[in-house]
Amino acid sequence: MxxxxxxxxxxxxxxxxxxxxxxxxxxxxxxxxxxxxxxxxxxxxxxxxxxxxxxxxxxxxxxxxxxxxxxxxxxxxxxxxxxxxxxxxxxxxxxxxxxxxxxxxxxxxxxxxxxxxxxxxxxxxxxxxxxxxxxxxxxxxxxxxxxxxxxxxxxxxxxxxxxxxxxxxxxxxxxxxxxxxxxxxxxxxxxxxxxxxxxxxxxxxxxxxxxxxxxxxxxxxxGGKSPAIVSESGSLAMAASRIAHGKSVNGGQICISPDYALVPQDSVDEFVDELGKAYAKMYPADADGSHDTDVVTQRHFQRLQELLSDAESKGAKLHYLNDKPRSEKHLPLVAVTHVSDDMRLMQEEIFGGILPIKGYRVLDDVVEYINRGERPLALYFFGDNQAEAEFILEHTHSGGVSINDWGWHAFNHDMPFGGTGASGMGxxxxxxxxxxxxxARSVFQRRLWFPIHLFNPPYGGIHKMAFRLFIGKPSK
Missing domain, CATH: 3.40.605.10 (Aldehyde Dehydrogenase; Chain A, domain 1)
Incomplete structure (x- = not known):
C-alpha cells in the first residue's frame, strides 16, 4: 500500500x-x-x-x-x-x-x-x-x-x-x-x-x-422548507419556545430547522410576542454571547440579509427579536410576518435565523399549502389534539416528524434519518x-434430495397438476 x-x-x-x-x-x-x-x-x-x-x-x-x-x-x-x-x-x-x-x-x-x-x-x-x-x-x-x-x-x-x-x-x-x-x-x-x-x-x-x-x-x-404547524389546540407559548430554539441552535443553520411557521391567523401577533419572550430567555441581550453561533461565512450572512431585504421590499414586516448582534456575522432571530409566496424566503431554504410566519384559517388549508411545495426533510406539529396530529401525518409527506418539538426525531438512533422526494433518498x-x-444477498440452497428434475422438460401431467394448484383454472 x-x-x-x-x-x-x-x-x-x-x-x-x-x-x-x-x-x-x-x-x-x-x-x-x-x-x-x-x-x-x-x-x-x-x-x-x-x-x-x-x-x-x-x-x-x-x-x-x-x-x-x-x-x-x-x-x-x-x-x-x-x-x-x-x-x-x-x-x-x-x-x-x-x-x-x-x-x-x-x-x-x-x-x-x-x-x-x-x-x-x-x-x-x-x-x-x-x-x-x-x-x-x-x-x-x-x-x-x-x-x-x-x-x-x-x-x-x-x-x-x-x-x-x-x-x-x-x-x-x-x-x-x-x-x-x-x-x-x-x-x-x-x-x-x-x-x-x-x-x-x-x-x-x-x-x-x-x-x-x-x-x-x-x-x-x-433539505427543503420544513414547516412548523401550530394548532389552536396547544400552548402557543410552548410552540413558540420550541420553534425559537429550533431556529437558533447553530444559528439556525440546520437542514431540519423549522423553515417557516403556520399559525392560526388570529394568533400571529401573539405568537410573535411569545417568540420574542422565548428568544430573550434563551439569549439575553446582556449575555456574553457564549451560547450564540455565528453565520459560518460572510457570504452566507450576506445571503440572509438579502432574503430580509427582498421580503421587506415586497411588503413583509420584520420583527428583530434582539437588535444587538454579537459580531459582524451574528444574526439574532428575526420573525417575518405579512409574507407572500413571491418572496425569496418563501421559495428558498433559509438555513439561518429567520422565521417567516404565515397565518391560516383551517388545517385543510395548511395541508394544501404544504403539499403544493416539494416534500420537506422534516415536519413539525404543535398541539394537544391527537386527531389533528393524525390528520397531518396521514395527509402530508416528509422525511421525518416531531410532534410538540423540533428535530429530535433525527437524534434518536433507533429510527432512520432521511428524506423523501426533493429532500433526499435513503x-x-x-x-x-x-x-x-x-x-442484502439472497441465498437459495437446494437440498440434494429435492426432486428438482421434476421442473425439467419434457413437460407433462405433473406440470399440469402444478399449474392447476398454483395458478388455478381460467374462468370461462
Whole structure:
C-alpha cells in the first residue's frame, strides 16, 4: 500500500486512497463482529478523549460557535449513534432466515448482509462531525471501508478530524479528504460502491449525476422548507419556545430547522410576542454571547440579509427579536410576518435565523399549502389534539416528524434519518443505516434430495397438476 498523507488534499492522493481501500476490500475477508465492535469502541473512546480539540476546531471555523451545542450534537450525537450500533450489531449481522415458496418447500432460503465495499461520504459544514461520523458508523457497522470528504468551509475541523481518525484506523479502513470544490467534484466521480451526501438539493442533484456515470448507488440527505404547524389546540407559548430554539441552535443553520411557521391567523401577533419572550430567555441581550453561533461565512450572512431585504421590499414586516448582534456575522432571530409566496424566503431554504410566519384559517388549508411545495426533510406539529396530529401525518409527506418539538426525531438512533422526494433518498442511523450500506444477498440452497428434475422438460401431467394448484383454472 502506498503511503498517504493524514489529510488528503490533492487528486493523486485521492486516487491512491481509493485504490488502496478497494484492494484491501478485495484481498481481505469481510470484517467480523469483533473487529467492527472494536472500531466502534475506539470511536467512542476517542471522541471522549479528543472532544476539546474537536470543539475548538469547529469554533475556529465558524468564528464563534456555542461550545455546548458542539458537544451536544457533534460529539455526543456520534457517541450515541455508535453505542446504539454496538448494542445491536450482532443481531443486525445475523443472516435472516426466509420462508421458501411452497413449490420449493424443504429447501433453505436466507438473506446474508455483506459489505458493499468502499463507501464515500460527502459532509456539509453545518455539523461537520455528526454528519460525517454518523454515516461512517453505519458504513463500518456494515463492514465497509470509508472515505470522508469534508467541506472546504471547515478546514480546521477537517485537519483535526483527520489526525483523530488516523489515530484510530489505518487508511485502508478510513481516510479524510479536505480540499476545495474541485476535489469534491473529483471525489463524487470515483466509482464508489455507495456514496452518501448530506447538503443542499442543488448540489445533491450534481452528486447524483456524477454517481450515475458509475452506477453508484446514493444516499442523499438534502433539505427543503420544513414547516412548523401550530394548532389552536396547544400552548402557543410552548410552540413558540420550541420553534425559537429550533431556529437558533447553530444559528439556525440546520437542514431540519423549522423553515417557516403556520399559525392560526388570529394568533400571529401573539405568537410573535411569545417568540420574542422565548428568544430573550434563551439569549439575553446582556449575555456574553457564549451560547450564540455565528453565520459560518460572510457570504452566507450576506445571503440572509438579502432574503430580509427582498421580503421587506415586497411588503413583509420584520420583527428583530434582539437588535444587538454579537459580531459582524451574528444574526439574532428575526420573525417575518405579512409574507407572500413571491418572496425569496418563501421559495428558498433559509438555513439561518429567520422565521417567516404565515397565518391560516383551517388545517385543510395548511395541508394544501404544504403539499403544493416539494416534500420537506422534516415536519413539525404543535398541539394537544391527537386527531389533528393524525390528520397531518396521514395527509402530508416528509422525511421525518416531531410532534410538540423540533428535530429530535433525527437524534434518536433507533429510527432512520432521511428524506423523501426533493429532500433526499435513503437513510442512515440504526438498523436502516446498516441495511442501506449492506448488500442484502439472497441465498437459495437446494437440498440434494429435492426432486428438482421434476421442473425439467419434457413437460407433462405433473406440470399440469402444478399449474392447476398454483395458478388455478381460467374462468370461462
Amino acid at each position: 502506498n503511503e498517504l498523507p493524514v489529510l488528503i488534499e490533492d487528486g493523486a492522493a485521492l486516487e491512491t486512497a481509493f485504490t488502496n481501500q478497494r484492494q484491501a476490500m478485495l484481498h481481505n475477508a469481510p470484517a467480523d463482529y469483533e473487529h467492527r465492535k472494536s472500531q466502534l469502541d475506539r470511536l467512542i473512546a476517542g471522541l471522549r478523549e479528543h472532544q476539546d480539540s474537536l470543539v475548538d476546531a469547529m469554533n475556529a471555523d465558524f468564528g464563534r460557535r456555542a461550545h455546548s451545542e458542539s458537544r451536544l450534537i457533534d460529539v455526543m450525537g456520534p457517541i450515541m449513534d455508535a453505542r446504539h450500533a454496538r448494542k445491536h450489531l450482532k443481531k443486525w449481522m445475523k443472516p435472516s432466515r426466509r420462508s421458501p415458496e411452497m413449490l420449493f418447500k424443504g429447501n433453505s432460503t436466507q438473506v446474508r448482509y455483506q459489505p458493499k465495499g468502499v463507501v464515500g461520504v460527502i459532509v456539509p459544514w453545518n455539523f461537520p462531525l455528526y454528519l460525517g461520523l454518523s454515516p461512517m458508523i453505519a458504513a463500518l457497522s456494515a463492514g465497509n471501508r470509508v472515505m470522508i470528504k469534508m467541506s472546504e468551509t471547515t478546514p480546521r475541523t477537517a485537519s483535526v478530524l483527520a489526525d483523530f481518525l488516523r489515530s484510530l484506523y489505518p487508511p485502508e479502513e478510513v481516510v479524510v479528504v479536505g480540499g476545495e470544490v474541485e476535489l469534491a467534484q473529483h471525489f463524487s466521480s470515483l466509482p464508489f460502491d455507495h456514496l452518501v451526501y448530506t447538503g443542499s438539493t442543488h448540489v445533491g442533484r450534481l452528486v447524483m449525476q456524477a454517481a450515475a456515470k458509475n452506477l453508484t448507488p446514493v444516499t442523499l440527505e438534502l 437513510h442512515y442511523h440504526g438498523k436502516e443505516g446498516f441495511l442501506e450500506l449492506s448488500n
